[in-house]
Amino acid sequence: MASNPPAECCVRGFIHEGTAKGETKKIGGTNIYFSYPKESNKKAGKAVLILSDVMGIRINSQLIADYLAACGYLTVMPDLFHGDGLTPDSFKPGSGFNLQEWLAKHPTDVVDPVIESTVKLLREEYKIDKIGGVGYCFGGKYVCRFLKDGKINVGYTAHPSFISREELSTIQGPLSISAAVNQLLFGRVEVDEILTTALRHESEEILAKVGLPYQLTLYGGVSHGFAVRGDLSNPDIMFAKEQALAQALAWFGQYL
Template sequence: MSSNPPSQCCVAGVKHEGEPKGTIDKVGTHDAYIVYPSDKSTENGIILFPDFMGYELINMKLLADQFAANGYFTTIPDMWEGDNVPVNWKPGNGFNLGAWMGKHNPSKAGPIAEGVVKAMRQDYGVKKLGGVGYCLGAKYVLLHLASARRKGIDAGYIAHPTATTGEDIKAIDGPLSIAAAETDDLFPASKRHETEEILKDMKVPYQISLYSDVEHGFANKADLMNPRCKFATETAFLQAVNWFDEFVKKD
């Protein structure tokens, strides 16, 4: 596997503060958070696949707003159909993570993602599309970057992935950027190196950036009052923007 299965660290984190600028609307047949760039252009788009907390977590909306501020029409699909995992869930409070995973596996959530990708291209006129995936969302970036779905997304960015496999990596047919945490039981050094070994033998552009002094979830749920976490979060976001500026905005 290129990353380990989910655990409690996937739902740990800090809610961020801010006022989302987008709206909730139907994209295809499912709800999604959508936000436009200042010029209202939909030529370049980003689909943001969320982690266990889903599209309703304010952190996700604020990240989408930031991508829009950098010129990308951005959507976050309701991948889990409102059944989002509570933030900072802990075992024993009545929530069963394993049962949740069984209900929201790729066979169930995959068609939702496919419908939103299709609607962005056909209904909103997106010509080039990037995919962003945090934690569990990384799986769906890889699936839509695969050669079998090459009309899905044109470039991908994933941060601290979980539940991905070596086969997922081997199947991609487009540029992939990865942001990794120094401390991450789900994407530890062994899995990073395994992923690197796979990618270096492939003919796709790739990037793996490692951030010190941060843990799993740092790119979207870090404590921004901690200067080292704040720096890593902001730099990982710029990593994504630079990647998409190169592989989405450029012809």
Template sequence: MTGLGACCFTGFKHEGEISGEVKKIGNFSTYFSYPKNNPSPSKAIIILSDIYGIMINSQLVADDFARNGYLAVIPDIVDNEPLQFGDYEAGKVDIPTWLARHGPETVYPNVEATIKHLREELGVKSIGTVGYCFGARFVVRFLKKGQVDAGYTAHPTNIQSDELASIEGPLSIAAAEIDQIWTREARYASEDLLIKTRQPYQINVYGGVHHGFAARADLSNAHLKRSKELAFLQALNWFQYYL
């Protein structure tokens, strides 16, 4: 339904102190952030990142979920090849070539292994997934009974119509008003598909923001900062109800 474009490869790096750590699940890196004083939480959030992978922006989001009582994990879904801020502007990124190396065949196994690790090794009972941009497709793909219990995406890209039409759990979407990737037309088409699934769904549109606002906004801009924070609260409220 939607692909990736230049707006997926630009943004602002955030600042802060992270509280989690990077460990291994199988042969891939995963960031783990635990809620304070609870080493064995029953609920977890899997964060499926944008093309920047496990980095400060997504780690800070994971820590925010951990502060709200969830085990938050970020599996490496970019096969140890995250892009760096400024790469695109410097002409270092060939989008089609990068995407060709990071298709579902490289992402699905790591998501599956993460779900299995949380449920079988850590005893997690309920799992939610969060997907920003590139990671959104995989939220939709794994929103199935026995896999993931609830999903949330922000400014999604590359969502496949057949996968969206076959979700088996509640899905919340934070959309940017100004988005060349997930356009107004794409939102309406997605809504038509979601209605037919008979699953709970939500699409919130944030005015005056561009694609990427919930993951890599310029936080020196008060409106963008507030919109990012509200989009996180949207996810948090969704999971508090459905997990």
């Protein structure tokens, strides 16, 4: 694996505060969150497709979508889990929740069609020429799966989970990655159990062989999930989260 399968750390985190500015529409049986740019800064023919972490369409990702829309991109986020997204409370003691059973309900042959139909919607109904894919945790795998000609043109992922070597080695577009540093520094744990140091190095080797533009940026003082579920009362985590989003925007500005 280029990154490990999801684990409890993929659910741990914080619900962020804010009010979503977009709207959710049900299209073809799937709920899709849309956030629209103002006409004055609209980037014609370009859109961003957010493939979420295991929480699905929730305020954390909606606020990110709204920010990307404010930067000029039509931004859409399909519900990959058909209403079965998780929350930080899913692992509460006594809940009886089993992550592996949950993952078994959402394999690639169930998730792929949701993304396929959303890409088709953007291409045919919204006349989008170029799509940037943003994948957090669970969604990072699917950015790589769909980073193909005619699908997603440019990819960005933060702390991705369970990407296979084959998926990473067959991407056909530029890819940017945000990752947490894995070390114990000054008594502070900085760790990503999913994208470990060894797997990160392996991923770099794979991307170098692919030969397409890629970027891998490390953030200290944070753990897995920092870019979407971090504790924003912590200034270091807040800074890393904002810089990771700025990284995605800079990448799209260059390649999308």
